[in-house]
Amino acid sequence: MSGANTEGKRYFRRLSRYYLWFTACLALFLVALGILEREGMPRQWIGHLYMFGTIVLYATIGVVARTSNVSEYYVAGRRVPALFNGMATAADWISAASFISLAGTLYLHGFDALAYVMGWTGGYCLVALLIAPYLRKFAQYTIPDFLAARYGGNGDGRGTTVRAMAVGATIIVSFTYVVAQIYAVGLIASRFTGVDFSVGIFLGLASILVCSFLGGMRAITWTQVAQYIIILVAFLIPTMWLSAKFAGNPVPQVAYGSVLPKLAQREAQLARDPREQQVRTAFRARADEYAARIKGLPHSWEAGKVEAQRRLDVARSRNAPLGDIRTAERALLSYPRTADEAARLWTEERAANLARAQPPEPHADPFPGKTPEESDIRRNNFLALVFCLMFGTAALPHLLMRAYTTPSVNETRVSVFWALFFILLIYLTMPALAVLAKYDIYTSLVGTDFSKLPTWVSYWANVDKANPLISIVDVNGDGIVQLAEIAIDGDVLTLATPEIGGLPYVISGLVAAGGLAAALSTADGLLLAISNALSHDIYFKIVDPGASTQKRVTISKLLLLAVAFIAAYVASQKPADILSLVGAAFSLAGSTLFPALVAGVFWKRATHQGAIAGMIGGFLVCVYYMLHTNPILGGSADAAWFHIAPISAGVFGVPAGLAVLVIASLLSPPPSNASMGLVEHIRAPE
């Protein structure tokens, strides 16, 4: 025992040494790039260096950690120390969306967006207390493994039905999520290096594949630790700089408390400012115009089309400058093709203009509303969203899979602690970044002359022409920027922070590399979760139980390749509807898997039939609610129960799944002795 212990310690020390070296090299790399930038190296090159440098790094770790041993491939040999498992989990967890968009969401939605911070971190309590230690004690390979062993006592004795359903849930949840990650890889690559979106996707894919294809869980774990370090450095450097600049204290989590009251004052001032009101009135007038046009359909559509054509003809006949003709042509081309499309587009435009006609909401006020009912609805939605994110987190297969990789149950418990610790290093900084950036924009950008806009505004306005990240238009023509004239996309905030704070471009590149690391690390974990479910659970456990270990790993690698290419292909089609459904993955995971997982440990009477019924019940309720209420899926928001938004469908799905599981279990014969024995075993201390 003590021999294994000292060997574990030696292994831990060796790993720590490697990663300290890695961090030092990263620092050297940054300094070197900073010097090169001073010497006049163009921005494009810096972007390329980061992109290729990090991808080569991840691929190298993949090559070094390559393996074809089953235990190494599926669970990293079960010897990842708690601290490093926590780091890898944090990288697994911090997706492109939370790295790039969360700070922007907090900027745009103020208090409401804190639901993401509360929910995503709170889920770890459920993971630590209810699921992770028991999975480790069970000591197999995948989540379907556990469900099949626990609920497989009756029927054919192997739990094939439960296993297949768990695999289905794993794939549905993980696939939407991985498509979003790969999409983000393409977006970051194309914004920072100027390569084509699809080229960016396939470059990112190459690095994911080299890593997970060669070394499975083992390579992914060691890559993710490196990626976490990059994510952390990339996020903290600019935020600390900004914090020191505006609050005189380089610890943003502590410093922004002093900025909040100043921000609240400024918000109140801007809400009353007559020029702001002038701009808002202009937007309201535009919204009214769209309302009138929608009312006049279909005649207004025909009249508008004739008018657009006429303008083009006029421009051509009087030999107007080429720019004017182009503008007129574009207006005609983008004109809605049918009256129905016009109705949809104009309704959207009207809503967008109406939104911009609203005065700014106070950032730190919880649930502002015109009436108490409206305020209550917002509070209930906040509660529902927190609930779904928590229970979804506790049921995401790629995250739970990590519980299998530590040397002991105790290490698993400690590793969840470290995971949350490392996640909080980033997540507690996000609200600070949002407040600091908001204060800067409200005080120094608002009120500047249009001829003196800071360079970062014009730079980021031109990065993505189709979908501008920031746009400032002088609506009331007074030559001065008003808050209501700024339209900002949430994504730009994290990306532009270094420039807002006046840092060199090297740091901007680092932030992009951090976003890339966040997307790649999450994609790695998800792809492995999907391909393991297919190869281990479907192929090995159901199709060919006699397969040799060599064959199992080979099949797994081939499936990984196939899944990765399908996901990349889907992402390259820019599927807007899949991307908008990523939030829904949490509700689905929570409703389908959470009840069966927890009842499997804590309720001996839970049966095979109960688990199947509970999974189906939770899934159906969740999907029904989404289809029923999400406009993208053909539902209508008016159909919502208690005004709960479709993204929080899990608030109905999880209780429904639990209730169905309990009822069906009580109605079916008690589970077999084998299942009982398994429950006793996983509950017992080591």
Add this chain to the structure above:
Amino acid sequence: MPIESTAMPMPPPPPSDPDRSAARARVAAARTQHWARTQRLTAVLLGLWLATWFGTVFFARDLAHLSVFGWPLSFYLAAQGSSLIYLAVIGAYAWRMRVLDRRFARLLAEVA
């Protein structure tokens, strides 16, 4: 701690029969007690977790007027406070479970 050495549910067979059944009963009782304590700990910590997030959100409007170091209390709790409490919950659980596990392992060693 490697699993193989301590995960064995039963101690190695002692010499005489009455001794063995008594030892078995002791181990079984200790296991039941361990599980009962685990359940109680889990329930208490989950209660704290639930009170934290639900209380923070439900009473956010009432807490917004209080202020801590510049933050309105509700904003602070939602942005940092509740997450730090979660971290404490997980830390307390890992620490306490290790104590319980060690106590059980010591008893196993005694019986053997």
